[in-house]
Amino acid sequence: MNYPVWQLGFPGGLLIAAVAVLHVFISHFAVGGGAYLVLTERRAYAHNDLELLGYVKLHSKFFALLTVVLGAVTGVGIWFTIGLVSPEATSSLIHTFVWGWAIEWVFFFVEIAAALIYAYHWDTLDRKTHLIIGWIYFVAAWLSLVVINGIITYMLTPGRWLETRSFWDGFFNPTYWPSLWARTAMAAALAGMFGLVTAMRERSPLRERVVRWAGWWLVLGIAALLPLSRWYFHDFPAYSRAYFSGTYTALQHALRGGLACAAAALLLAVVFALLRPKMMNPVVVAVLLVAGFGVMGSGEYLREFSRYPYVINSYIYANDIRMAQVQSITASGVAGTSSWVDANAADPNAYGGQLFAMQCGSCHAVDGYRGMRRISRGWDAKFASELLLHMPVVRATMPPFVGDEHDRAALGSYLASLAPATPSGANEKELGQQVFAMHCAMCHSVGGRRRPLDFKGTDPDAIVSMVGSLHDMSPDMPSFSGTDAQRHALAVYLSNPSQ
Ligand code: HEC
Ligand code: HEC
Numbered sequence: 441m442n443y444p445v446w447q448l449g450f451p452g453g454l455l456i457a458a459v460a461v462l463h464v465f466i467s468h469f470a471v472g473g474g475a476y477l478v479l480t481e482r483r484a485y486a487h488n489d490l491e492l493l494g495y496v497k498l499h500s501k502f503f504a505l506l507t508v509v510l511g512a513v514t515g516v517g518i519w520f521t522i523g524l525v526s527p528e529a530t531s532s533l534i535h536t537f538v539w540g541w542a543i544e545w546v547f548f549f550v551e552i553a554a555a556l557i558y559a560y561h562w563d564t565l566d567r568k569t570h571l572i573i574g575w576i577y578f579v580a581a582w583l584s585l586v587v588i589n590g591i592i593t594y595m596l597t598p599g600r601w602l603e604t605r606s607f608w609d610g611f612f613n614p615t616y617w618p619s620l621w622a623r624t625a626m627a628a629a630l631a632g633m634f635g636l637v638t639a640m641r642e643r644s645p646l647r648e649r650v651v652r653w654a655g656w657w658l659v660l661g662i663a664a665l666l667p668l669s670r671w672y673f674h675d676f677p678a679y680s681r682a683y684f685s686g687t688y689t690a691l692q693h694a695l696r697g698g699l700a701c702a703a704a705a706l707l708l709a710v711v712f713a714l715l716r717p718k719m720m721n722p723v724v725v726a727v728l729l730v731a732g733f734g735v736m737g738s739g740e741y742l743r744e745f746s747r748y749p750y751v752i753n754s755y756i757y758a759n760d761i762r763m764a765q766v767q768s769i770t771a772s773g774v775a776g777t778s779s780w781v782d783a784n785a786a787d788p789n790a791y792g793g794q795l796f797a798m799q800c801g802s803c804h805a806v807d808g809y810r811g812m813r814r815i816s817r818g819w820d821a822k823f824a825s826e827l828l829l830h831m832p833v834v835r836a837t838m839p840p841f842v843g844d845e846h847d848r849a850a851l852g853s854y855l856a857s858l859a860p861a862t863p864s865g866a867n868e869k870e871l872g873q874q875v876f877a878m879h880c881a882m883c884h885s886v887g888g889r890r891r892p893l894d895f896k897g898t899d900p901d902a903i904v905s906m907v908g909s910l911h912d913m914s915p916d917m918p919s920f921s922g923t924d925a926q927r928h929a930l931a932v933y934l935s936n937p938s939q
Contacts, residue, residue: 442528442778442780442798443524443527443780444780444781444793444794444795444797444798444801446524446797447797447801448801448805449806449807449808450805450808450809451801451802451803451804451805451809451810452524452525452526452802453758453802453803455525456521456522456525457741457744459514459518460518460521460740461733461736461737461740462514463511463514463515463518464736465630465732465733465736466507466510466511467507467514467515467585468623468627468630468736469506469507469627469630469633470507470511470551470581471578471581471582471584471585471623471624472624472626472627472628472630472631472632472657472661473507473630473631473635474555474574474577474578475578475582475627475628475631476631476632476635476657477496477499477503477558477578478571478574478575478577480495480496480635481493481570481571481574482571483653484496491642492646492649492650495638495639495646498641499635499638500558500559500562501559501560502637502638503634504555504556504559507555508552512552525802526751526756526760526802527760528756528760528761529751529752529756529760532752532755532756532762533591533595533752536594536607536610537590537591537594537607537610537611540587540590540591540607543587544584544588547580547581547584548584550576550577551577551580551581551584554573554574554576554577554580557573558570558573558574561573582624585623585624586620589616589620589623590610590611590613591611592619592743593613593614593615593616594611594613594752595747595750595751595752596615596676596680596743596746596753597613597614597615597675597676597677597753598613598752598753598754599613599614601613602755614675615672615675615676618668618672618674618675619672621668622665622668622669622671622672622739625661625662625664625665626661626665626735626736626739627661628657628660628664629657629658629660629661629662629665629705629732629735630661630732630736631654631657631661632654632656632658632661632709633654633658633725633728633729633732635650635653635657636650636651636654636655636658636713636720636725636728637725637729639651640720644718647720648718651712651717651720652713654713655710655713655714655717656713656714658705658709658713659706659709659710659713662702662705662706662709662735663706665702665735666702669739673742676746677746679836680745680746680747680748681746683745683746683748683836683837686836687885687888687889691742694741694742694745695738695742697734697738698734698738698739698742700734701730701732701734701735701738702731702735704727704731705732705735708727708728708731709728712724745837748803748837748838749832749836749837749838749839750839757839758802758803758839759798759800759803759839760802761799765777766842769842769843770842770843770844771844772844773846773847774795774842774843774844775791775847778798780794780798781794781795781798783846783847788853788854789853791854792850792851792853792854792855793854795843795847795850795854796812796851796854796855799841799851800812803837803838806858812858813858813859814859815882816858817858817859817861817877817878818859818860818861818862818877819856819878820856821853822921823856823879823918824852824853824855824856825848825851825852826852826918827852827918828841828848828851828852829841829848830917830918833883833916834882863877863878863926863929865929868928868929868932868933869936871926871933872928872929872930872931872933873933873937875926875927875929875930876933876934879921879922879930880893880930883917886937887937893934895934895935896936896938897935897936898934898935899935900928900931900934900935901931903930903931903934903935904928907927907930907931908927
């Protein structure tokens with residue numbers, strides 16, 4: 441993020457995620473819930489079911505309050521957070537899609553007006569007009585999804601836009617359609633979930649009728665969502681599909697968690713809404729809502745993670761540096777292009793800390809989630825500044841470090857200052873294990889999946905000389921910066937790593 445004075449204490453991306461997941465949860469309900477309202481109202485008229493009509497009236501007030509108030513507040517919250525965390529990308533999105541946003545806001549205005557008229561004019565409008573207002577609401581709400589979906593999917597798969605810079609190429613990009621239909625399915629599922637919430641206030645037998653009706657929305661929504669998401673992820677760029685078969689445990693957890701939530705929601709809805717609606721109760725509804733939130737949250741997380749190392753694929757990095765700026769920042773240094781930092785601060789680590797906030801802070805914090813103090817434990821300044829040359833090698837999810845020699849030295853020295861430690865151990869092998877953790881484990885594993893090193897049984901002396909020439913073996917490796925004793929201990933460990 442470009443405001444290193446604005447220190448969060450946790451990764452900026454997490455702040456966006458927290459606001460955004462709440463927003464998408466509410467805003468997808470705002471889309472599906474619109475269709476649910478009018479179709480339930482129509483059903484009530486068709487069956488002359490006054491009890492059901494009473495339920496829709498109640499539900500419409502709940503709906504209007506939740507979507508208009510919470511939806512709008514969190515929507516504005518997203519603009520606020522992305523503007524602070526990624527000002528460059530936010531500006532770019534506004535410029536590229538200025539007419540898209542304008543139209544989106546018109547739909548949004550129509551949506552709010554129609555929602556309020558719908559919810560508060562049951563008695564003053566005739567049935568037909570009231571239904572028409574409901575349809576106007578739903579169409580405007582869905583069209584706002586149609587617009588925003590183009591912009592969200594563009595960030596991951598800008599497609600031909602990268603060459604043509606044409607609005608329509610960016611908008612109807614390679615993941616536009618699968619994402620639109622997957623989101624529409626999720627909207628239907630959420631309509632059913634929230635339909636169950638207000639159903640809990642009704643008495644039998646209306647309650648069971650509504651539970652079953654809302655249950656169908658939920659079941660069909662989730663059942664459609666699964667193949668549609670499969671289609672959506674299938675169209676992801678090849679580099680990010682590779683993340684899913686890689687060593688990113690957080691990604692694997694999010695994927696499995698999302699699938700488990702979807703399966704749980706499907707199962708509970710089939711049993712408690714379709715088969716045994718009498719048994720539906722507020723606890724099950726609460727579990728369903730949590731599961732729905734889990735599905736939404738995991739989907740958004742997977743999409744954001746898949747975009748790494750970019751915020752707009754092949755155009756702006758996730759730390760808000762435009763790819764086109766890389767050369768000029770490398771030549772003139774960060775301080776030459778940002779008025780926020782002071783390259784000549786009295787405390788050299790103060791400048792390094794600002795660089796950390798700018799270039800790493802959207803994904804790493806000092807402590808906590810992806811905490812840098814834990815990661816950089818035991819690094820020396822020389823090693824750290826050399827490692828900065830290889831960020832995309834450490835993880836393909838990371839943008840390259842951008843800056844001149846002075847910047848790299850300052851950030852390296854700051855990283856080394858976070859958790860100074862000297863490797864130690866009861867014996868040489870334990871010492872070697874720690875040396876490995878501090879100098880190699882960010883890129884290699886022993887017996888694991890990440891660039892596994894297997895030197896079991898190799899003569900330690902041969903390993904010692906090899907470690908002396910790492911940088912010659914692969915230009916992607918920093919040279920070993922430890923002492924001779926540490927190098928020997930590392931060799932002993934690698935030649936016999938088992939416990
Ligand atoms: C910045 C990441 C990075 C760091 C740190 C790093 N390596 Fe590597 N290493 C690589 C890459 C990239 C290769 C090239 C081959 C590959 O991709 O597996 C490689 C290759 C190797 C190879 C040759 C692979 C083989 O099996 O023949 C050895 C041996 C090796 N590294 C040892 C080490 C040791 C020991 C350390 C710690 C002192 C270390 N590396 C630190 C990235 C790194
Ligand atoms: C776009 C997001 C992003 C940015 C920006 C970023 N990182 Fe990372 N970084 C990651 C992810 C994701 C991982 C992998 C975490 C995992 O494996 O669970 C990671 C892992 C690492 C690791 C290896 C961690 C380990 O467990 O061995 C190091 C070292 C690291 N980052 C340093 C940095 C530094 C220094 C910067 C700033 C110059 C930076 N990163 C910027 C996303 C980012």
